[in-house]
Amino acid sequence: xxxxxxxxxxxxxxxxxxxxxxxxxxxSNPLVExxxxxxxxxxxxxxxxxxxxxxxxxxxxxxxxxxxxxxxxALLVRAPFLVVVIGAAVVSALVRLA
Amino acid sequence: MIRDGIAVGIATGTYGISFGAxxxxxxxxxxxxxxxxxxxxxxxxxxxxxxVVAAGGAPLSGAMTAILLGTRNTLYGLRLAPLLQFxxxxxxxxxxxxxxxxxxxxVNRGSAPAARVGFLSTGLAVFVLWNxxxxxxxxAGTAIGDPRTFGLDAAVGAAFLALLWPRLSDRRNQVVAVCxxxxxxxxxxxxxxxxxxxxxxxxxxxxxxxxxxxxRP
Numbered sequence: 576x577x578x579x580x581x582x583x584x585x586x587x588x589x590x591x592x593x594x595x596x597x598x599x600x601x602x603s604n605p606l607v608e609x610x611x612x613x614x615x616x617x618x619x620x621x622x623x624x625x626x627x628x629x630x631x632x633x634x635x636x637x638x639x640x641x642x643x644x645x646x647x648x649a650l651l652v653r654a655p656f657l658v659v660v661i662g663a664a665v666v667s668a669l670v671r672l673a
Numbered sequence: 674m675i676r677d678g679i680a681v682g683i684a685t686g687t688y689g690i691s692f693g694a695x696x697x698x699x700x701x702x703x704x705x706x707x708x709x710x711x712x713x714x715x716x717x718x719x720x721x722x723x724x725v726v727a728a729g730g731a732p733l734s735g736a737m738t739a740i741l742l743g744t745r746n747t748l749y750g751l752r753l754a755p756l757l758q759f760x761x762x763x764x765x766x767x768x769x770x771x772x773x774x775x776x777x778x779x780v781n782r783g784s785a786p787a788a789r790v791g792f793l794s795t796g797l798a799v800f801v802l803w804n805x806x807x808x809x810x811x812x813a814g815t816a817i818g819d820p821r822t823f824g825l826d827a828a829v830g831a832a833f834l835a836l837l838w839p840r841l842s843d844r845r846n847q848v849v850a851v852c853x854x855x856x857x858x859x860x861x862x863x864x865x866x867x868x869x870x871x872x873x874x875x876x877x878x879x880x881x882x883x884x885x886x887x888x889r890p
Contacts, residue, residue, distance in 0.1 A: 576705055579732030583722055584712035586740035591715075592768040594750015595759065602751050610881030613849050614874060615745050618738060619717065619837040620850035621857035621873030622724050627830040629861045631729060642827030643834065650838045657687040663831030668824035 642667030675794040681774050682798025685716070686806040688832070692719055693810020695829055698820035699727035703811040710807035714800065715772050717836050718742045721870070724829050727820070730867025738870050749776040756780070756788040770796030849880045 602608055627639045642663035649659040689710065696706035701723065709719045718739035725735030750771050756779065759767045775796035782788040820826045840846045853873040860869035 576701065576726075576732050577708075579722065579726075579736040580705060580708050580712065582733065583709070583718065583736040583739040586736070587713050587715050587718055587743035587746070588769060590740070590743045591746045591750060591771040592765065594747035594771060595754045595757070595764050595768050597747075597751060597754075599751055599755060602748070606881055608748075609884055610877055611744055611748050613846070613877035613880045615717065615742055616837065616840050616846045616849045617853035617873050617875075617877040617880070618721065618742050618870060619833050619840075620853040621870045621876075622721055622738075623830050623833045623837065624854035624857045625728060625861060625869055626724055626833065627827070628858060629728065631866075632862050634858060634861060638824070639827040639830060642824055643830050646831035646834045650835060655687075656684065656832075656835050657691070659835045660688070660691045660828045660831050664824035664828040666824065667827035668822065671821070671824070 638667040638670040641670045675790065678778055678791065678794030678796075679798045681778060681795050682802045685774055685799050686802030688716065689803040689806030690810035690813070691828055691832060692716065692723070693807040693812075694814035694817065695720070695727070695810075695820070695825055695832075696723045696807075697811045697814030698817060698825050699723045701726070701811075703808070703815060706811040706814075707804065707808055710804045713739065714769060714803070715743055715746060716803070717745075717773075717833075720829065720832055720836075724833070725867040725870060727826070727829065728866045730865065734865070734867030734871060738867065738874075741871070741874050745773070746771050749773070749780075752776070753779055753788070753792065756782070756785060757792060758785050759789075767792070767796075770800055772796065772799065774799050845880070845884060849876055852876045852880075 627643050628634055645666040646659050646663045649662055693706050697703060713719050721742050722735040722739040725738055726732055753776060775792045778795040779788045779792035782791050817823055853876040856876055857869040857873040860872055
């Protein structure tokens with residue numbers, strides 16, 4: 576675990592420093608810019624899918640889906656971050672109790 | 674402007690509490706959760722690492738996912754560098770607080786001094802509050818034990834959705850998101866935990882190659 580923390584820390588810091596140090600024209604390559612814009616979208620969507628609908632190697636639909644449903648509604652009404660996250664947790668905990 | 678920075682810091686600090694709690698319930702120690710917030714200091718990447726570990730993935734594939742998500746900050750840096758005009762040691766120090774929030778509060782300023790005030794006040798406020806909140810959340814998480822009890826496992830998905838949400842107003846991003854989610858789920862039964870998320874990064878590559886520049890809104 577510590578190795579992963581150190582690798583992530585060095586990698587993320589290097590990427591930040593590179594941004595402040597590289598010449599601006601790196602961005603003028605439209606392909607690089609498009610891919611860079613898509614990466615967070617693809618990874619976050621994949622993380623949501625795996626986090627909510629998988630359990631080990633199995634795909635499942637359980638109380639977490641209800642939590643995500645709450646999050647969608649909360650985001651639609653522009654609720655603050657903490658309301659979205661805690662609300663999702665509470666909703667899925669309640670569904671498990673029911 | 675400094676007050677704005679502090680307000681943003683308080684808002685993201687609350688998000689740090691969820692990070693600390695989620696990290697500890699994923700199996701990290703309090704010290705490891707705090708080390709992530711101090712050293713990695715970029716929220717989405719930290720949540721990604723912890724999310725992969727929570728799903729039973731290898732910590733190093735979590736680190737790779739974190740680094741891929743961190744490429745976002747390189748783009749921010751490229752846009753901010755001409756505005757901030759930091760060099761030498763100042764640049765080395767400023768790089769650590771180069772994140773979504775500090776970029777947002779600096780990028781629209783007209784002058785270098787104004788951009789610097791926006792960047793530094795927001796970056797420092799978020800850094801202090803994010804780390805304090807992580808410690809609080811981690812200590813609270815230790816008391817919780819099983820993350821399922823209070824639905825903390827569902828909180829992680831909601832946190833990722835909140836981070837993704839602002840980008841979903843773009844039609845092409847919606848397509849990329851759905852495809853990436855489908856690719857990841859399709860791989861879950863056949864690959865080690867952590868791999869599906871990394872593989873979904875391939876969707877971004879493919880989308881970048883297939884999208885025609887003129888389609889850009």
